[in-house]
Amino acid sequence: MEFLHPAALFGLLALPLLLLPYLIRRKPRRLVFSSLLLFMDAGEQASRRPWGRIQVPWIFFLQLLLLTLLILALSEPVFSVRPTHIAIVLDNSASMQALEGGKTRFALAKEKANGLIGAVGVAGKVDLYVTTPRLEKVRAKSLTPAEANGAIASTEPFDLADPPADYDNLLNLLAREHKYERVYLITDHPARGQTAAIRVVQVGQAQANFAITQFDIQRSSLSNARSEAVIEVTSFSERDEKIKVRLKSGTNELASRDLVVSAGKSASVNIGGFADQPFYEAEIDIRDGLPLDNRRYAIAPASRSLRVLAISPRPRELESLKAIAGIQIEIVSPNDYEKSPRTDFGLEIFHFAAPAGLPQNSALFILPPESSSLVDLGAPFNDVNITNWRDPHTLTRYVNFNLFRPSYARPLKPQSVGEIVVESSKGPLAFSVERQGLRYLTLGFDPFPYLGRDNLPMSIFTLNLLDWFFESQGEKGRATGTPIPLGKAREGDRIVTPADKNIAAAPGANYFGGAFYQGIYQLRRNGEIERFARNLQDSNESDLRAPAPIELRSGAATSSETSVLFSFWPYLLIASLLLLMLEWFLNPRLASLKFWRLAKPVPQRP
Amino acid sequence: MLPEPFTPKFLTQLETLRLRTRKEFLGSHPGSYSSPRRGTSLEFADYRRYAPGDDLRYLDWGIYARSDRLYVKIFREEVDLFAYVFIDASASMAFPSREQKFLPATHVALALSYVILANHDHVKLHLLREQGSASPFYRGRRRMADCVDFATGANADGALDLAATLSGHLQRLRRPGKAILISDFLMPAAAYQQGLNLLRAFNLDIAAIQVLTRQEVDPDFPAGSLALIDSESQKEIRYQWNSNARRDYQARLAHHNLELKSFCHQSGIHYSLYVNDRDLSDFIFATLPAIGLFK
Numbered sequence: 001m002e003f004l005h006p007a008a009l010f011g012l013l014a015l016p017l018l019l020l021p022y023l024i025r026r027k028p029r030r031l032v033f034s035s036l037l038l039f040m041d042a043g044e045q046a047s048r049r050p051w052g053r054i055q056v057p058w059i060f061f062l063q064l065l066l067l068t069l070l071i072l073a074l075s076e077p078v079f080s081v082r083p084t085h086i087a088i089v090l091d092n093s094a095s096m097q098a099l100e101g102g103k104t105r106f107a108l109a110k111e112k113a114n115g116l117i118g119a120v121g122v123a124g125k126v127d128l129y130v131t132t133p134r135l136e137k138v139r140a141k142s143l144t145p146a147e148a149n150g151a152i153a154s155t156e157p158f159d160l161a162d163p164p165a166d167y168d169n170l171l172n173l174l175a176r177e178h179k180y181e182r183v184y185l186i187t188d189h190p191a192r193g194q195t196a197a198i199r200v201v202q203v204g205q206a207q208a209n210f211a212i213t214q215f216d217i218q219r220s221s222l223s224n225a226r227s228e229a230v231i232e233v234t235s236f237s238e239r240d241e242k243i244k245v246r247l248k249s250g251t252n253e254l255a256s257r258d259l260v261v262s263a264g265k266s267a268s269v270n271i272g273g274f275a276d277q278p279f280y281e282a283e284i285d286i287r288d289g290l291p292l293d294n295r296r297y298a299i300a301p302a303s304r305s306l307r308v309l310a311i312s313p314r315p316r317e318l319e320s321l322k323a324i325a326g327i328q329i330e331i332v333s334p335n336d337y338e339k340s341p342r343t344d345f346g347l348e349i350f351h352f353a354a355p356a357g358l359p360q361n362s363a364l365f366i367l368p369p370e371s372s373s374l375v376d377l378g379a380p381f382n383d384v385n386i387t388n389w390r391d392p393h394t395l396t397r398y399v400n401f402n403l404f405r406p407s408y409a410r411p412l413k414p415q416s417v418g419e420i421v422v423e424s425s426k427g428p429l430a431f432s433v434e435r436q437g438l439r440y441l442t443l444g445f446d447p448f449p450y451l452g453r454d455n456l457p458m459s460i461f462t463l464n465l466l467d468w469f470f471e472s473q474g475e476k477g478r479a480t481g482t483p484i485p486l487g488k489a490r491e492g493d494r495i496v497t498p499a500d501k502n503i504a505a506a507p508g509a510n511y512f513g514g515a516f517y518q519g520i521y522q523l524r525r526n527g528e529i530e531r532f533a534r535n536l537q538d539s540n541e542s543d544l545r546a547p548a549p550i551e552l553r554s555g556a557a558t559s560s561e562t563s564v565l566f567s568f569w570p571y572l573l574i575a576s577l578l579l580l581m582l583e584w585f586l587n588p589r590l591a592s593l594k595f596w597r598l599a600k601p602v603p604q605r606p
Numbered sequence: 607m608l609p610e611p612f613t614p615k616f617l618t619q620l621e622t623l624r625l626r627t628r629k630e631f632l633g634s635h636p637g638s639y640s641s642p643r644r645g646t647s648l649e650f651a652d653y654r655r656y657a658p659g660d661d662l663r664y665l666d667w668g669i670y671a672r673s674d675r676l677y678v679k680i681f682r683e684e685v686d687l688f689a690y691v692f693i694d695a696s697a698s699m700a701f702p703s704r705e706q707k708f709l710p711a712t713h714v715a716l717a718l719s720y721v722i723l724a725n726h727d728h729v730k731l732h733l734l735r736e737q738g739s740a741s742p743f744y745r746g747r748r749r750m751a752d753c754v755d756f757a758t759g760a761n762a763d764g765a766l767d768l769a770a771t772l773s774g775h776l777q778r779l780r781r782p783g784k785a786i787l788i789s790d791f792l793m794p795a796a797a798y799q800q801g802l803n804l805l806r807a808f809n810l811d812i813a814a815i816q817v818l819t820r821q822e823v824d825p826d827f828p829a830g831s832l833a834l835i836d837s838e839s840q841k842e843i844r845y846q847w848n849s850n851a852r853r854d855y856q857a858r859l860a861h862h863n864l865e866l867k868s869f870c871h872q873s874g875i876h877y878s879l880y881v882n883d884r885d886l887s888d889f890i891f892a893t894l895p896a897i898g899l900f901k
Binding site for chain 1: 697698699701707790792793794819822825827828830831832833834835836837838839841842843844845848855858859862
């Protein structure tokens with residue numbers, strides 16, 4: 001027998017409260033009697049006991065039974081029979097690599113899964129699913145228990161965060177569509193509630209953990225040649241800790257610092273003065289719950305120059321950008337855009353122009369024409385008054401928006417999800433979008449020409465936006481699962497994974513989507529190596545103290561439930577109602593008697 | 607004015623009764639009760655050899671003819687009876703009210719008194735309480751009114767130490783006779799045994815009539831926690847009243863009454879129980895004759 005809502009059984013603990021009304025001694029009625037001779041022994045006994053003699057009438061046991069049945073009915077008890085067709089969903093997210101007494105949670109999950117498979121008959125069928133990168137079947141066909149055990153043994157967790165998913169709906173849908181008699185989700189998340197077909201098996205305990213939550217190697221600006229490492233360590237623990245932070249490149253340790261991280265807080269350290277390396281690794285020296293997030297990877301910042309392809313019907317205004325150090329600009333007319341090669345540019349500036357679709361490089365759109373589908377523009381206006389801006393943001397730093405007054409502007413009406421960076425009284429004037437590692441910025445005003453000191457606020461804004469694009473040019477560390485841009489892969493291009501797995505890139509492919517493990521990925525093309533860092537970047541995975549619970553609501557019963565489960569709570573409910581009626585039938589006499597006695601108290605004898 | 611049960615019919619019926627004694631007492635006047643003395647009643651007692659001066663009317667001529675010896679017949683002396691009616695007038699006799707317990711007890715006492723008075727015997731009423739009182743001896747039916755005034759004018763209150771109170775009354779008692787003790791006997795066995803033994807010691811022929819009310823026999827307390835107060839000692843005890851407790855109480859009462867009855871039986875005391883809701887005439891004319899209180 002199982003209980004679909006076992007939490008309701010805690011109500012049984014409250015049953016003794018039913019005794020309270022019987023235990024509480026009301027003020028006794030004072031009655032005079034001729035002689036207490038015959039009461040003396042029993043009376044004295046009763047008065048010695050602090051609570052008096054517990055006198056529970058038989059109706060108490062009826063009430064006790066009634067409440068017990070109601071609580072049992074609320075906990076929805078079911079008799080289950082051995083299922084023959086089940087699905088096992090293994091949580092293979094990064095947090096499943098957390099260690100529990102020498103074993104990973106995933107190893108424990110495998111053991112649980114094997115146990116569940118063992119409970120299925122030899123003729124039973126098992127479908128195996130994993131949750132990351134998305135809920136999907138491990139093998140296309142249903143497996144025999146022996147095959148399922150083999151499949152489970154070969155499954156490994158990814159360094160990925162849990163996808164945002166409503167497991168209640170997903171698993172119920174899974175059960176309904178595939179007619180699973182039961183779906184087991186084995187995860188390190190606790191479950192709230194239980195449904196007839198869905199069972200959540202939790203592995204792992206709450207534990208302390210420390211994680212590197214940020215690791216960047218950056219140059220402060222286009223013109224700055226010095227690299228600097230910023231390492232942020234977050235404590236998911238209840239204690240303060242002094243942690244050694246190491247900056248490495250391969251096996252070479254470049255620098256190390258001691259960092260004190262307060263309980264539940266973050267602390268960061270900046271490390272500078274190290275030699276340029278092709279890639280970097282940050283590591284904290286601590287034994288904690290999840291070793292995976294004790295290291296992070298980053299690659300060297302991009303080169304010191306930014307190659308810009310400008311598409312403008314007014315090239316003279318863009319020529320002014322050549323005055324900025326580190327900017328290499330090539331200007332083409334809108335008509336020539338499609339014909340010109342665009343592969344080696346870090347930024348495309350569409351000045352009063354727009355491409356047919358989103359370009360493969362980061363792009364700046366300045367007042368795109370009306371025909372563009374990228375963004376809608378509002379009515380033009382002068383006397384632009386900036387009312388709001390995003391702060392902190394690379395685009396807005398050091399800009400005095402009181403003095404920032406473009407002579408002409410049109411408010412933007414964004415068509416996609418992004419971030420409004422600068423806003424005027426008439427509407428947004430700067431709108432940014434980051435997609436697939438590329439940055440897109442749309443401006444509702446024209447920042448060009450670059451006038452240097454003659455228009456300081458606008459010049460600072462221009463330099464900021466160039467820095468912003470420059471930042472994006474180098475491939476910064478991104479979250480695991482983020483595709484690696486290949487820029488139309490060619491024959492012979494190869495991807496080398498952190499586990500030194502050499503994978504041939506599919507010719508023509510724009511992305512490599514298998515970056516599920518943390519580390520440095522290499523794109524080898526024509527003898528050159530381009531590196532990409534992928535890191536676990538989800539503090540929810542690192543926080544092993546209180547993982548978010550999986551909410552399971554009692555969904556509609558699947559057609560197969562009835563074959564596995566026999567719910568008898570309705571019968572308990574009926575029995576409770578019958579008892580209630582019985583009590584109603586019996587109690588009115590008692591109630592009326594009590595009422596009569598209350599209405600006419602026994603007169604005290606003189 | 608006579609109380610309600612004493613209707614002319616009831617009184618007429620009472621006049622047909624006569625108390626029976628199991629002992630012989632020395633009376634003061636001729637009466638209908640045997641005396642240990644030889645006298646002039648019609649009841650033959652013995653023979654004695656004739657002595658000069660004997661009344662020749664009592665010579666048994668039949669014996670003289672057969673034996674040629676003179677014998678005279680001796681007869682018993684019959685004297686009047688002195689009866690003492692002790693009525694318990696402690697506070698317990700006023701439970702649940704004076705009218706429900708004490709007055710029924712006095713009615714029993716008055717009925718017995720009337721039986722005695724109707725036979726031209728002497729009756730004296732004693733009220734047993736802390737400051738006890740006693741009536742003078744009454745004789746003759748016309749003194750019934752005095753008996754009624756004495757008995758019904760009394761109140762039941764205070765505590766009662768049966769032996770001590772009886773002792774006070776008995777110290778002033780000069781003539782043996784019939785003692786009738788009317789009480790609820792709701793006291794420890796030792797207490798009533800001491801009291802009854804005291805009566806026995808004074809060579810009284812004793813009858814004990816226990817008077818209880820229906821509330822005492824079958825209490826109708828509300829179920830639940832009670833603070834019961836003793837009517838005499840004002841002592842209070844907590845008691846959880848329910849059907850089990852009620853059964854328990856009734857068993858204790860039955861045991862108490864049985865113990866009293868058994869003691870009376872062993873001590874040659876007439877014993878009877880009168881519950882207040884019972885018809886008085888039924889009790890007087892059916893129960894009391896059955897225990898041998900009346901001839």
